[in-house]
Amino acid sequence: xxxxxxxxxxxxxxxxxxxxxxxxxxxxxxxxxxxxxxxxxxxxxxxxxxxxxxxxxxxxxxxxxxxxxxxxxxxxxxxxxxxxxxxxxxxxxxxxxxxxxxxxxxxxxxxxxxxxxxxxxxxxxxxxxxxxxxxxxxxxxxxxxxxxxxxxxxxxxxxxxxxxxxxxxxxxxxxxxxxxxxxxxxxxxxxxxxxxxxxxxxxxxxxxxxxxxxxxxxxxxxxxx
Amino acid sequence: xxxxxxxxxxxxxxxxxxxxxxxxxxxxxxxxxxxxxxxxxxxxxxxxxxxxxxxxxxxxxxxxxxxxxxxxxxxxxxxxxxxxxxxxxxxxxxxxxxxxxxxxxxxxxxxxxxxxxxxxxxxxxxxxxxxxxxxxxxxxxxxxxxxxxxxxxxxxxxxxxxxxxxxxxxxxxxxxxxxxxxxxxxxxxxxxxxxxxxxxxxxxxxxxxxxxxxxxxxxxxxxxxxxxxxx
Numbered sequence: 001x002x003x004x005x006x007x008x009x010x011x012x013x014x015x016x017x018x019x020x021x022x023x024x025x026x027x028x029x030x031x032x033x034x035x036x037x038x039x040x041x042x043x044x045x046x047x048x049x050x051x052x053x054x055x056x057x058x059x060x061x062x063x064x065x066x067x068x069x070x071x072x073x074x075x076x077x078x079x080x081x082x083x084x085x086x087x088x089x090x091x092x093x094x095x096x097x098x099x100x101x102x103x104x105x106x107x108x109x110x111x112x113x114x115x116x117x118x119x120x121x122x123x124x125x126x127x128x129x130x131x132x133x134x135x136x137x138x139x140x141x142x143x144x145x146x147x148x149x150x151x152x153x154x155x156x157x158x159x160x161x162x163x164x165x166x167x168x169x170x171x172x173x174x175x176x177x178x179x180x181x182x183x184x185x186x187x188x189x190x191x192x193x194x195x196x197x198x199x200x201x202x203x204x205x206x207x208x209x210x211x212x213x214x215x216x217x218x219x220x221x222x223x224x225x
Numbered sequence: 226x227x228x229x230x231x232x233x234x235x236x237x238x239x240x241x242x243x244x245x246x247x248x249x250x251x252x253x254x255x256x257x258x259x260x261x262x263x264x265x266x267x268x269x270x271x272x273x274x275x276x277x278x279x280x281x282x283x284x285x286x287x288x289x290x291x292x293x294x295x296x297x298x299x300x301x302x303x304x305x306x307x308x309x310x311x312x313x314x315x316x317x318x319x320x321x322x323x324x325x326x327x328x329x330x331x332x333x334x335x336x337x338x339x340x341x342x343x344x345x346x347x348x349x350x351x352x353x354x355x356x357x358x359x360x361x362x363x364x365x366x367x368x369x370x371x372x373x374x375x376x377x378x379x380x381x382x383x384x385x386x387x388x389x390x391x392x393x394x395x396x397x398x399x400x401x402x403x404x405x406x407x408x409x410x411x412x413x414x415x416x417x418x419x420x421x422x423x424x425x426x427x428x429x430x431x432x433x434x435x436x437x438x439x440x441x442x443x444x445x446x447x448x449x450x451x452x453x454x455x456x
Contacts, residue, residue, distance in 0.1 A: 149370070156363045160354040169350055170367060173343040174374050177381040184385060202381055213373060217366045220288060224362035 004099075007092045011100025018077065019108060025070040029112045032069050034119065036062040041123050051124035056187035059120055060179055064146060067109050068168050071150040074105055075158045087222075094219035102151040102214075109143055130192030138189070138196065141203040142182035148207065149174055152214045155221055178206050228426065235419040242409070242416035250409035262320045263406075268414035269312040270338065272421050276306030277345060281372040284365035293436050296361035299368065300352060301428035303345055305421050310342045333383040340378045344371040 019025055040058045044050075078084040087097055120126060128135075150171055157166035181203045185196035246264035253260035283299035286292065317335060318328040329335065348371060352364050402410075 152370075153367075156351070156367065159356070159359050159363055160351065161356055162354060166351065166354055170347045173340065173347045174370055176340050176343070177374065177377045180381050180385060198384055202377070202384075206377055209373060209377070210370070213370060217288075217369065220362060221366050224359035 004093050004096050007096035008099040008103070011097055012103050015077075015100060015104035016107065019104070025073050025108050026111060028069050028073070029066040029109070030115060033062045033066040033112060033116050036065060037116065037119055037123055046124065048125045048127070051126060052129065052190045053187065055120060055124050055126060056183045056185075056190060058124075059117075059186060060142070060182045062116070063109065063113060063143070064172075064175070064179065066112060067105075067146050067150055068171070070105060070108055070112075071147075071154040071171075072157075072164050072167055074101055074151060075154050079158070084222075094222045095215050097222070098151065098155075098214065098218040102148050105151055106144055106147045109147060110139075113139060113143065126190065128190050128192070130189040132189065134189045134196060134200075135186065137200055138182060138185045138203070141200065141207055142178065142185075145178040145182070145203055145206050145210070146175060148211050148214055149178075152218060152221070155218070159224070178203060181206070231419075231426070232423060235416070235423045238412075238416040238419050242413040245409040245412045250406050251403055253406075256324050259320060259323050262316050264409050264413045266313060266316040266320060267410055268417040269309045269316070271414055272417045273306045273309035273313060273341075275418070276302045276309065276421060276425075277341065277372065277375075280306060280345075280368055284368035284372075287361055287365045288369075293361070294433070296365070297429050297432035297436060298425075299361075299365065300432055301425045303348055303368070304428055305424045307342065307345050307349060308424070309417070309421060310338065310345065313338055314342060331382075331386065333379065333386050336382045336386070337375070337379045340382075341375060344374060347371075 037058075040062070044054060044058075046054060075084070078087070150167070153171045153174075154167055157163050157170065160166045181199040185199035185203070188194050188196040188199070242264075246261055250261070250264065252258060280299050280302040283295045283302060287295040287299060317338075321330070322328050348364060348367050351367055352360060355363055
């Protein structure tokens with residue numbers, strides 16, 4: 001177990017250091033999500049009251065698209081210099097690679113979200129009516145829901161022709177309940193109409209179930225020949 | 226020979242089920258003749274769900290045993306399941322428009338069926354775009370994700386929709402179904418299951434032939450390589 005934690009941590013450190021030096025994923029995601037924010041505000045041109053209703057959807061669609069940008073790059077790095085092949089023959093546990101990668105993606109996407117949420121507040125004149133702190137579990141659980149399945153599916157789409165196109169095609173259908181939960185919970189908090197307790201627990205169930213499935217199947221996918 | 230006999234049986238079953246649905250079952254009181262689409266809509270739905278369940282089992286068997294036969298079965302059931310699921314999604318709006326006055330409503334069962342269709346279409350797309358020996362493993366992993374997702378989808382959509390007005394379902398079926406109607410539904414289901422089995426059979430044989438051809442090509446390539454090496 002300690003080796004799992006240790007190898008995961010060193011994988012994570014490597015990814016964070018690479019990202020810190022290149023800032024490839026974060027820059028691409030930030031600019032992409034910024035473009036989505038601007039284009040949506042042209043497309044809908046909402047008033048303050050309307051934006052409370054629709055921003056839950058806009059925020060998560062923007063982050064979903066931005067996450068695709070980062071997830072597609074996540075495994076590409078490992079293809080250079082046959083790192084992934086080296087990993088396959090090494091005795092390190094496969095799940096350590098997956099966990100390091102997933103936690104790394106989670107951090108990068110969370111940074112982008114933290115930078116972009118103020119932008120949404122400014123551009124859409126947002127003022128939350130419900131208890132704003134409830135957005136914290138929604139964002140943490142929601143981001144993990146996107147990232148854990150996304151990281152796994154990015155490893156699958158890596159093996160296909162036209163990889164970049166493949167990831168959203170397989171990720172979006174599976175993510176529908178998670179996206180629905182994030183959007184509904186965010187809208188409920190912003191409009192203050194109802195408590196988002198059901199949606200937060202649904203996200204929790206989704207996270208627990210799919211994290212388990214990912215850990216059970218990752219080794220198989222990594223070694224698929 | 227066995228295949229031909231089964232094809233004839235399927236044809237007879239489909240004919241009898243057609244008679245049951247179109248003539249033997251009584252005319253529905255409020256909806257009229259349009260209700261007869263029920264005998265195609267519901268059996269197609271049951272058949273497609275069973276196909277997806279078979280795909281899930283076959284995927285697990287493939288991952289456990291690495292048996293290419295299980296993979297051939299998985300791809301056949303997924304394709305036939307998508308076909309029947311498409312029939313459900315096409316006959317649904319055709320029925321809803323005259324009865325509810327709308328083509329589509331985002332209610333729990335409709336939406337779940339649509340998401341189910343999306344998941345298995347993405348499975349087929351993955352199979353199409355994936356290259357080489359890894360395809361069956363990757364597809365089996367996606368199939369497991371997809372099947373586990375279905376109850377979560379259903380739960381989320383039911384909760385999402387119970388907060389909004391429900392569509393008025395004229396003359397709800399289920400408890401108040403005439404025994405002759407049950408008869409027609411069940412015969413149609415049996416006939417559709419036979420048709421699905423027949424299609425899966427054809428598709429399975431095709432997939433097995435393709436796999437054997439691939440293996441033969443691979444063996445031949447190895448043979449050539451060895452030949453040139455010894456020379």
